[in-house]
Amino acid sequence: MARPPLVGVLALQGDFAAHEAILAALGATASEVRTPADLAGVDALVIPGGESTTMTLGVEREGLAGPIRALAAEKPVLGTCAGLIMLDQKHLGVLDVVAERNAFGRQVRSFEADLDVHGVNGPVRAVFIRAPWVASYGPDVEVLAEVDGHPVAVRQGRVLAVAFHPELTGDTRIHRLLLDA
Ligand code: GLN
Numbered sequence: 001m002a003r004p005p006l007v008g009v010l011a012l013q014g015d016f017a018a019h020e021a022i023l024a025a026l027g028a029t030a031s032e033v034r035t036p037a038d039l040a041g042v043d044a045l046v047i048p049g050g051e052s053t054t055m056t057l058g059v060e061r062e063g064l065a066g067p068i069r070a071l072a073a074e075k076p077v078l079g080t081c082a083g084l085i086m087l088d089q090k091h092l093g094v095l096d097v098v099a100e101r102n103a104f105g106r107q108v109r110s111f112e113a114d115l116d117v118h119g120v121n122g123p124v125r126a127v128f129i130r131a132p133w134v135a136s137y138g139p140d141v142e143v144l145a146e147v148d149g150h151p152v153a154v155r156q157g158r159v160l161a162v163a164f165h166p167e168l169t170g171d172t173r174i175h176r177l178l179l180d181a
Contacts (some may be wrong), residue, residue, distance in 0.1 A: 005179055008033040008042035010068075014050020014082060018167040021132050025045075036067040044076040044178055047083030049129065049165050054099065057088055067090055076158040076181035077173070084133050084161035095139030095156050103133040103150065103163075115164070118144040119152050126152070126164035133163055152166030175181045 006176060007023050009016045011032035012016055016032035020030035023046070033039055040065040045068065047055075059065050071077070072094040078130075079087040079095075104111070114123040124145075133150035135142070145153035145162070152163035158181040 002179045004029050005043045006031055006041060007178075008045045010047045010055070010059075010064075010083075012043065012062070013054045013127055015064060015165070015167060016046075016048045016050040018165075019046045019048050019080075019175075022167050022170075022172055024049060024084055025046045025170075025171050026175055027120075028175075032063075034133055035062050036064055039064075039067050039071055042071070042075070044078070044181070045071055046169065046175075047077065047079040047086050047176070049081030049083060052078065052082040052085040052091065053066050056091060059086070059092075069094060074157055077160070078178040079159075079161040080165055080174075081129065081131055081163060084134075087159065087161050092115050095159055097134045097140055097151075097154055097156075097161070098163055099132040099163075101132050101136040102130050103135070104128060104131055105146075108124055113147060115147070115152070117162075117174070118142075119155075119177060122169060124166070124171060124173065126162075126166070127168050130165050131163040 023030040087095040
């Protein structure tokens with residue numbers, strides 16, 4: 001039998017443990033990434049939700065920006081919430097999007113919604129916590145879901161980013177998109 005996919009989860013800050021649980025439920029092996037060496041051999045990478053300023057400092061401190069960009073050129077990547085921000089043009093530059101941080105309002109607009117996500121069968125219960133949205137995007141970016149006309153799930157090639165937290169609801173379908181990419 002083929003070995004299960006090895007999925008790196010950026011574990012500098014944020015809710016990486018919740019992603020590890022979902023990946024385990026899908027039969028994948030999750031492996032915490034804190035240094036460039038931790039990226040060796042991973043088949044895909046998840047960048048979790050958390051706080052993008054703190055995460056950016058950690059990425060710089062550990063010299064992870066170049067290695068993550070190189071990985072994203074070849075392998076599937078999923079960013080959720082702060083992870084979407086990390087992938088945008090102003091941060092890692094992996095996705096041709098500009099994210100607007102705390103776009104729904106700082107505290108008040110933490111909310112849940114049932115979202116139609118292109119490529120996923122049936123509504124996705126989406127938890128938004130001080131979430132970004134995509135303010136602008138380039139021609140290679142496919143919008144998979146919107147809230148009030150603002151993109152909250154996008155895909156560019158094998159790189160997938162969502163403004164919400166699929167790792168918090170026990171729903172494995174968004175992570176399944178990553179493993180299928
Ligand atoms: N507001 C956070 C940031 O800008 C993201 C919030 C989240 O990941 N839940 O980094």
